[in-house]
Amino acid sequence: MKKITFPITEEQLKDLQAGDRVLASGYLYTARDAAHKRMYELLNEGKQLPIDVSGQTIYYVGAAPAKPGYAVGPCGPTSSYRMDKYTPSLLDLGLKVMIGKGKRSDAVIESMKKNGAVYLAAIGGAAALIAKSIIKSELVCYEDLGTEAIYRYEVKDIPLIVAIDTKGNNVYAR
Amino acid sequence: MAIREIKAETVTACVKKLFMDCNYYIGDDISNAILKAREQETSDLAKDVLTQLIDNNKIAADEQIPICQDTGMAVLFVEYGDKVVISDGSFEDAVEEGVRQAYTEGYLRKSVVSDPVFDRKNTKDNTPAVIHTRIVPGDKIKITAGGKGFGSENMSAIKMLTPSAGVEGVKQFVLDTVAYAGPNPCPPIVVGVGIGGTFEKAAQLAKRATLRSIEVSNSDEKYASLERELLDEINKMNIGPAGLGGKTSALGVNIETYPTHIAGLPVAVNICCHACRHKECEI
Structure with a gap:
């Protein structure tokens, strides 16, 4: 099992191979459908994003509410393909890691190869377990979107699988 | 058969419990099938994923938190006895109130938007539900409820x-x-x-x-x-x-x-x- 950190280093990025199981620690942003749509529209209008995605990690998730005493509610991955339309623009800005579940489009995979990014899979439906790896959650922006707002998570040993590596090798295509 | 009066709050309490329970406690049929599947898998990765699901479902049940963050859109199949009268309200309002209480008080995710194309504003209580009702002979109400992830x-x-x-x-x-x-x-x-x-x-x-x-x-x-x-x-x-x-x-x-x-x-x-x-x- 490989250990990696977020933000990820260039060395770690190159070392990851499709199929590798990893434990990741560090900081990441959450964003799903509605936040991606807003960011995409900002870019199309030539405006700045509310977060600097360069070198960063985005986890496709909309957590359930946290019970009192919990850092975060259950928070498993959502289906990544719904973000495909918006993804190449973010990769061109330097986004390095995406976490979600399921297939990606050819356009996303090509952009990942061009930009040297990886796509990691979390286990869909293992939301209560995954929440144990989230130490801290803080709201960053788009509060009005509720569960779809952008949060910054501090994570410790979150279990992931390299689904698509920087060369475009893809576990779902096997 | 005599007309039977049922209070709206009885329906609401039943629906609330159904949605909280189904989101915290996976059914025995699914648990048994996942355990059996793990025995049959030969790859470490497949076994490991199934182990994570087993662990996950135990955490959810033990701590009464949702199995999955997508706690679903509320779907109900109702067999409504034709001798039943809701004495102090409407059946559908009572159901919606049960959904509202389950999702707001049970720490379930509110995943419903008001309009599918234009506004897409979160309704903030996971209503409305999708209710399929069949009128049947009798003086009981039978409800099958599921939280359907998308x-x-x-x-x-x-x-x-x-x-x-x-x-x-x-x-x-x-x-x-x-x-x-x-x-x-x-x-x-x-x-x-x-x-x-x-x-x-x-x-x-x-x-x-x-x-x-x-x-x-x-x-x-x-x-x-x-x-x-x-x-x-x-x-x-x-x-x-x-x-x-x-x-x-x-x-x-x-x-x-x-x-x-x-x-x-x-x-x-x-x-x-x-x-x-x-x-x-x-x-």
């Missing part, structure tokens, strides 16, 4: 086959739909198949099929046999747990049928993730 709902499909397609056509459509879905609907999945009726009836049957225990077969042996055959074929696809390969792509295939038109053979495939959540109650 990772798998989005992978569902319907096709208006024609009679000459026959059982081969039905099989092909089910298998094509599951193969196309691949890793997206959180496998190992439960496949609900609705065959017959009209366009909307087939879809409703498919949803109803996902709310039946996977340990219960169709009562008609011909369809029970088709369920087993489809399950075998799906598990040969090597989609596997989490779509990462393996012998367990589906935990169960449930078929529900209805008479249909001389010109038709509608088939609907409603896919449900491994967190196939449903509970029943009778008032």
Whole structure:
């Protein structure tokens, strides 16, 4: 099992191979459908994003509410393909890691190869377990979107699988 | 049979409990199937994914937190006895109040938007629910409730086959739909198949099929046999747990049928993730 950190280093990025199981620690942003749509529209209008995605990690998730005493509610991955339309623009800005579940489009995979990014899979439906790896959650922006707002998570040993590596090798295509 | 009065709050309390329970406690049928699947898997990765699901479901039950963050859109199938009167309100209002209380007080995610195309504003209490009501003889209300996540709902499909397609056509459509879905609907999945009726009836049957225990077969042996055959074929696809390969792509295939038109053979495939959540109650 490989250990990696977020933000990820260039060395770690190159070392990851499709199929590798990893434990990741560090900081990441959450964003799903509605936040991606807003960011995409900002870019199309030539405006700045509310977060600097360069070198960063985005986890496709909309957590359930946290019970009192919990850092975060259950928070498993959502289906990544719904973000495909918006993804190449973010990769061109330097986004390095995406976490979600399921297939990606050819356009996303090509952009990942061009930009040297990886796509990691979390286990869909293992939301209560995954929440144990989230130490801290803080709201960053788009509060009005509720569960779809952008949060910054501090994570410790979150279990992931390299689904698509920087060369475009893809576990779902096997 | 005398008219029976039921209070709105009784319905509300029942619905609230159904949605909280189904989101915290996975059914024994699913638990048993995942344990059995783990014994049969040969790859470490597939075993590891199933172990994570077993651990996850235990954490959810022990701590009374949702199994999955997508606690679903609330779907209810109701058999409403024709001798029942809600004495102090309306049945549907009482159901919606139960959904509202479950999702707000039970720390469930509110995932419903008011308008599908333009506004897409979160309703903030997960209402409205999708309620299918059938009036039946009697003085009881039977409710089957499920929280339907959309990772798998989005992978569902319907096709208006024609009679000459026959059982081969039905099989092909089910298998094509599951193969196309691949890793997206959180496998190992439960496949609900609705065959017959009209366009909307087939879809409703498919949803109803996902709310039946996977340990219960169709009562008609011909369809029970088709369920087993489809399950075998799906598990040969090597989609596997989490779509990462393996012998367990589906935990169960449930078929529900209805008479249909001389010109038709509608088939609907409603896919449900491994967190196939449903509970029943009778008032």
